[in-house]
Amino acid sequence: MTDDRSELDRLVPKWHFREIHRIPVAGSTDDVMRAVYATTWAEAPVARALIALTRADVSAERRIVSDYLKESGEVIPSGGEEFLFAAVQSMEDIPRPPGTISEIIRDCPGPGILKIGMNVRYARGILSTETRIFATDDRARRRFAPYWLFIRFGSGATRKSMLRAIRDRVLREAPAA
Template identity: 65%
Template structure:
């Protein structure tokens, strides 16, 4: 399937308990699409903006979705020219967050009570995609997180699809202007 070759997310978080993937075809060179990934603002994705605003996050119209907002949710990880990647780690409940950088926690922590999160925005083989993975370090944490995941999944999916459409429109408009 197009867009399925190995991404940096596969190396950092190869296993997961929860996963969400959204794809949209964008027939533009990867460099142009990734430029749009970094430049697209909330004003260009009104549905995503409205849904994220429900969480009281700063979704000012001029803020860039990926570069300004999504990157605040974790640590941006260097990836290939076709992928924007960030990872996060949290310890819901009564477990203290382990020592180390977010990247160190995601790649090496085995302590119970931790949720490891990775999300990318990627363009490969003419397909723009976003993938989110969540891995709990123990069964209790996985069970505690599952209801939240199923509750937010619909809104999250609508947000991601709106974001991808906005990025696609920007990339295609750039091509038409050039």
């Protein structure tokens, strides 16, 4: 029996906020994951427009995963079928605890911290993205909840646009039969 847990399950096993999106994609794991790392903002216009509102650099040629996300947090090596991203945010006016982001997520129980994990995974013909956020205390959870409600629609539209762009790239690059 294989272990169907994702690396995200290991990084953020419990959460207070969660979002999942899935799309079927026909292709090999190598082809799909290559597309995950190669897809650019130009290929995901809805995602590009929504992220541009944050004033992030979403130049057409920039790759979504390889360029943008690597600048926003820590990319954690996770193997062939999953891209894993982690970030930590303080909800209080306190300095970030010492250590790498993955160490803070694993070891820091301190108050006022949001532990954030996101993946892009391809398993059994389904390309998915999941985001999990764990607040280390009730105050941080209550302070983050209104923001989560506000961004949820845009975040979902961004993820769906990204998944469609990856799928379309896989289809474009598939060898002719």
